[in-house]
Amino acid sequence: MRGNGPWKMAAGAAAIALLAAGCSGGSSDDDETLPNAISIGIVEPDSLIPSNTVEQNGSSVLASLFYPLVRFDDNRKPYTVAAESITHDKANKVWTIKIRPDFTFSNGEPVTADNYINAWNYGAYGPNAQLASYFFSRIDGYAQMQSVDADGDGPQKAPEPKAKKLSGLKKLTNTSFTVTLSAGFAGWESVIGYDAFYPLPKAAFKADGVLADTYGDAPIGNGPFKVKGKWEHDSKIQVEKVADFKGTVPKVDGITWKIYQDLGAQYADLLAGNLDVETKVPIESLASASGDLGARLQKSPSSAFAFVGFPMYDPQYANRDVRRAISMAINRGEMTDQIFLGSETPATSFVSPVVSGYRPNTCGDNCEYNPTKAKALYAAAKGPTDIKVSYNADGGHKAWVDAMCNQIKASLGVNCTGSPEAKLSDLLKKVRAHKSVGLIRLAWAMDYPLMENYLGPLYTTDGSSNYYGYTNTAFDSLVREGSEAATTDAAEKKWQQAEDILAQDMPVLPLRFGQNVFGHSEKVTNVSMDLFQKVDIYKIEIAS
């Protein structure tokens, strides 16, 4: 090599690099959109199989591809959409669902009772490990479909469950079927509004009870939109209108669900005009968001409920007055204003305001900021001089836990420290082992808009998320009586009585109710979000 070799080499290397960088970029068609279409930002969904979708991103996409049996009106009461009628016997145990006969899947298949039965059987079958399978647990025969690990948790293969089908599902005609519950439940009609209860077409299955491998990449549904192409992981999911859809027809012709890894990047694209709706404005942008977006920054109630649980197994917190005093020592309004910049609202009840039957301020005096009374009560009850608040460090909770601790310190004159654990699972493991973790940061978002969806999992003795070990038999039986009541109104009465017990016992500190804080571009109007943190795709339209 001689002469100007290095220059040639450098130029050659640069040319190769640029070529490599550019070659596949040429085929980019990111901005290719339908004329009357909009884009909504999401995070990469975990799954697009209805019975395996338990997070809000996948759920949002599914809402555009499927048409549920029921939706909810402004009073959180269910009304039928894909179902023609839903009736039940006196004991609320046997439910007859009649579906509308004119509906088809986007591939042309008519929607029949079998599509529902097959989908629900798939979701409930234990070895399929569908994350939303617990929704089917009220249906008769669910327990027989779960495998029981004979030898605890050894390496031995778990035995096959006794049944492959839910015995509680019976087909009557092509368009009707009955659901038998293992116990009467007046609120069942609200439960079936959830994603797990969508029907699956025949095309989804490769054999009886076995889902086709590729179904999750481009789910075929009975909804107003169908997937264009397939799910482009980490990039986008494009859906387009189904021709002559029989239900409510959305006003836009297509939606591009743009996938972002980060809310900040999403916000940047919203400002730059590359995105139409961001469903969650990041908290670090909230201060400038009203200036950036003006009236295009909006808020609506969501079902999220943030609270702190008391370790009921810890004798230090066994005295009810200790728990009451700590609750009174906290200024909830100051926290939501200063730290959450008004994106969340103070909570003074034990169920979210978005459910029917909610009453404001059921917590009463116990949740009112009153440092003098708190201090006197705390001293009289001889509460611990050292309070610890445990939280998971990966969820951005440090700021408000520290603020809450400072309030407790100032009000009660005791020491309070925030104690981070790497992950929630680490924290919960310690709680299950009854280690001394102090107060426990927790949160809940509902699956269906019933009071029971808060009271049952969070506070009953065998509630799935009652990690702190609260137990009160009077409360348990009221919740159960409510579930078995003949009408939803009677049920709500029982549940409200149950909530009153919580206000006396204070097993948890209600702290904040979540809100959807969302922003949209100038291109779209009529943007609204529902209780499930989803954009209402039937109302949104393009600004003229």
Added chain:
Amino acid sequence: MFRYIVRRLLQMVLTFFGATFIVYALMFAVQDDPIQALVGERPITESQRAALTERYHLDDNFFAQYWYYMKGLLTGDFGTSMTNRKVSSMLADAWPVTMRLALLAIVIAATIAILAGVVSGIRRGSIFDNATLVITLIVLAMPIVVLAPLAQLVFGIKLGWFPATAGKNATLWQLLLPAGVLASLVVATELRVTRASVAENLRADYVRTARAKGLTGARVIGVHVLRNSLIPVITLIGVDLGALMSGAIVTEKVFNIPGVGFNLFRGIRTEDGPLVVGFVSVLVIVFLVVNLVVDLLYAALDPRIRYE
């Protein structure tokens, strides 16, 4: 030369297995409850736990799990991520965009660094030399977590010169801003090394000889000085290429580029062993190959270097 390459390749195989073993062991040690991580804050039933544990071999001991993994890897199967996607298809999705980003960043960085480095090496102490010193120091002092959002805000949103984010199928144009931000990570060191090396070579005997022969200034600098000065710079660029591919986590996040850095971050957060080990395995290979190429380039640049 041929024997040298073969020897290096054999070493690479050993390094590869060692590195994947260590990463696998680390992921295994850190793995606490990946099933809970999968569902977030929701409760999970015993039956689901049993089914998922069996699907991902989570109840086997470390060596059995490693054996399953390596058996798959050697047959070209990178395994399945905890999100039920094939790791091989995730690799195929993530690598091209990161590769393009890193190459573009290298081209930007090397162009600036070599041009400015040569000029400041020749005119030491000049205004240009001091100005580049100050500017590169400022850029070097700014952490990328500040620089990336700032560049996005100023050039992407306020001025609107560049697209604010890039995405998966990014065009060269969309990648320019993130690549510039990435380049700022490495441009300072490359520039300083070029400058020092040019300054040193200018004093060498062969330069004096060339000048005495009556060669033009451009030829002395362009051929004699530059060729010898580039050797340390090439090494640096080779190492930087590896660093840029793995270290683009922040940039990829800010500019929404679903590349390698993002996938590693996601895998670590969700305790997704197969995902992390798969990406690291490919990263290890890239590092090894780049290093081999750099070593071979020496011989091309400097005929005195011979490999046996």
